[in-house]
Amino acid sequence: MLYFSVTEIAQKWNVSERSVRNYCAQGRVPGAFITGKTWNVPENAEKPERTNKKKKQPITLLGILREQKASQYTGGIYHKTQIDLTYNSNRMEGSCLTHEQTRYIFETNTIGMGNEAINVDDVIETANHFRCVDMIINDAKAALTEKFIKELHLILKNGTSNSRKDRFAVGEYKKLPNEVGGVNTALPEEVADRMKALLAEYNAKKEKSFADILDFHVKLERIHPFQDGNGRVGRLIMFKECLKYDIVPFIIEDSLKMFYYRGLKEWDKEKGYLTDMCMAAQDKYKAYLNYFGIEYNHGKAEHYE
Numbered sequence: 001m002l003y004f005s006v007t008e009i010a011q012k013w014n015v016s017e018r019s020v021r022n023y024c025a026q027g028r029v030p031g032a033f034i035t036g037k038t039w040n041v042p043e044n045a046e047k048p049e050r051t052n053k054k055k056k057q058p059i060t061l062l063g064i065l066r067e068q069k070a071s072q073y074t075g076g077i078y079h080k081t082q083i084d085l086t087y088n089s090n091r092m093e094g095s096c097l098t099h100e101q102t103r104y105i106f107e108t109n110t111i112g113m114g115n116e117a118i119n120v121d122d123v124i125e126t127a128n129h130f131r132c133v134d135m136i137i138n139d140a141k142a143a144l145t146e147k148f149i150k151e152l153h154l155i156l157k158n159g160t161s162n163s164r165k166d167r168f169a170v171g172e173y174k175k176l177p178n179e180v181g182g183v184n185t186a187l188p189e190e191v192a193d194r195m196k197a198l199l200a201e202y203n204a205k206k207e208k209s210f211a212d213i214l215d216f217h218v219k220l221e222r223i224h225p226f227q228d229g230n231g232r233v234g235r236l237i238m239f240k241e242c243l244k245y246d247i248v249p250f251i252i253e254d255s256l257k258m259f260y261y262r263g264l265k266e267w268d269k270e271k272g273y274l275t276d277m278c279m280a281a282q283d284k285y286k287a288y289l290n291y292f293g294i295e296y297n298h299g300k301a302e303h304y305e
Contacts, residue, residue, distance in 0.1 A: 001031075003040040013047040022293030023048050026064060027073050034075030037291070061289065061296055062243045065137050074107070077292050078137075082106055084251050085239065086129040089232045091254040095122045102126055121160045128156050129232065136240035144203065144237065146195055152233050153226050162228060174227040181261055185224035194223050213241045214274055218267045246297050248289070250281035 006024075010017045024032045024039045031042040061077070068078035087102040096119060097105075104112060105126050111118070132155050142148060154171030162168040167175055173191040177184075186194050202208070202216045217234050224230045235252060242249035252260050256277060263274025289296050 002043040004043055004045075006039050006041070009041045009045070015047070018293050021291070025076050025292040025294065026059070027068065027071055027076070059295065060246065061248075061294060062137070062140050062246075064294055065243070069134060069137055077288060077294060079106075080288055081251070082130055082133050085133055085235075086126055088251055088254045089235050090122070090125055090129060092252070092257045092260075093229075093231055095119075095125065097122050097126060106130055121162075124159050125156065128158060128160075131155050132232075132236050133239075136236050137243070140240050140243040144199060144241065146199065149195075149225075149233065149237065152236055153229055156229050156232055168227050173225050176227065178224055178227060180221065180224055180230070181265060183222075183265070185222060191223060191225045195225055198223065208241060208245050210242075210247055210278075211271075211275070213238055213245075213247070214271075214278060215267075216241075218264055218274070221264055248282050248286055248296050250278055250285050252278070252281050253284075256281070 004012070006017050006020045010020045013020070020029075020041070021039060023029050024034070024041065028048040029041055029045050031045060033040055064076075065078050065081065067073070068076045073079070083099070083103045083106050086106070087097070087099045090097065090102075101118075104110070105123065109127075111123060132152055135152065135155060139148065150171050150173075157163055157168075157170045160170075163170045169175055173195070174188050177187055179185055198216070198219050202212070205212060217238050220234050220237070221230060226233065239249045239251075241247075259273070259277045263277055266273050286296065
């Protein structure tokens with residue numbers, strides 16, 4: 001079968017190239033697939049029918065992520081999000097897997113690393129993180145609770161070497177004191193009460209802003225409720241809450257981790273460090289949405305004074 005480019009199909013259907021990309025990204029062109037950044041459209045593909053405007057519902061990013069997840073659609077924003085979020089968040093915590101290896105595991109469900117020695121936990125946590133991303137997409141609208149947060153941790157760490165250690169409580173709060181970046185965190189006996197107080201404060205606000213989500217993240221990381229995996233759980237929660245409140249989500253890249261850590265550390269003195277870095281990450285995700293022709297809320301994230 002012959003395949004046409006987006007430009008050729010746009011001319012054939014008498015629509016814009018962006019419309020063609022949008023149709024493809026939403027899975028409305030059977031047989032279309034993406035190679036690199038180029039869509040390939042079957043020569044006999046028919047232009048999708050326009051839906052009745054009265055029946056048409058706003059297509060949100062969350063809706064598209066759910067549709068593409070359910071249909072196992074490859075090459076779209078769900079595919080991109082799974083790989084980039086998993087690679088960067090795990091890499092920040094010491095995973096040695098490359099972006100290409102992460103992509104390979106997601107796309108083939110196999111390892112195939114050749115003669116290279118790899119850490120089994122890195123592979124397990126990569127596969128587990130894919131499941132965590134599915135969970136935050138499925139349950140994006142759910143209330144943020146202790147049960148939900150513990151479930152994320154259980155999925156992330158299940159089957160790892162740490163999960164076999166008595167002192168490491170998978171899916172439960174930490175048993176031993178820990179620190180992050182040389183800073184003391186909540187003691188094990190303090191965690192439950194502090195988590196309840198943090199969630200009560202956060203959930204008391206009916207609508208959450210970009211600033212509220214960042215503030216919750218900083219406070220969660222300072223409690224550091226789990227023995228390990230706190231950063232990844234916290235970043236997954238930020239992505240979930242952005243989806244819930246129609247805020248463009250963001251992926252903190254491994255290359256920005258030192259700026260991220262500085263932002264967490266200096267939050268009380270200067271909130272702009274973390275806010276600006278996350279807004280820059282948000283702009284990069286917006287570029288992905290623009291490429292896939294996905295509309296999003298253009299409201300600006302607010303700055304703290």
